[in-house]
Amino acid sequence: MQRFVLGFIVAILVLAAVGLAVVFTGAFNVAASVPHTGLETWVLSTTMRNSVRRHAEGIAVPASIGEDQVREGFAQYRQSCVYCHGGPGVDPADWAQGFTPEPPFLPDTVRRWRPQDLFWIVKNGIKMTAMPAFGGHLDDRQIWGVVGFIQRLPDMPAETYERLGREADQPAQPGGTGAPSSAATPGG
């Protein structure tokens, strides 16, 4: 029994020494250019999925998200998300492929999540990945608009995404007098 206890203590000390050696010698490679191993990927993605689901518990999903809100969500997506996540007919930026983990192509993955999960992810971001927290500068109503928009991505044709972009770039009142007349919109 005494030998067992002694062996147990030695094992713990060896593990602690290995852990400290990894921290202090720089043996672990933090390069983003080296992908996670299969085991690391499993641990990180399983932890992430379960953490999001647990923390999103109790978030009240609004009965409906207004069209104006969704349109604002699109504007936000085009401004802040598409470079990393891509969109219908739009590839992510080249540099976004340099992140580890690589940002997922949202039109393919968004259906895996409940609306409250999506809200939580956008608001809080995901630690130790490139996914930022947007809760610091978007209010809950704006975040639900983003959620409403990204939930439509899987069914959205590329033409629709492009048209939304064109409409957002155009002045709201084509017949208005105050708009700059040099707008480069042929065939008005």
Ligand code: HEC
């Ligand atoms: C700088 C890059 C970057 C930007 C900008 C960014 N994200 Fe992310 N996002 C990531 C990465 C990386 C992950 C993957 C994290 C992981 O696998 O744990 C992620 C994960 C997600 C997920 C979970 C998807 C899944 O299938 O796991 C959602 C939803 C999401 N982001 C939405 C958004 C929205 C909406 C915006 C804009 C408001 C945004 N992201 C902006 C990098 C980014």
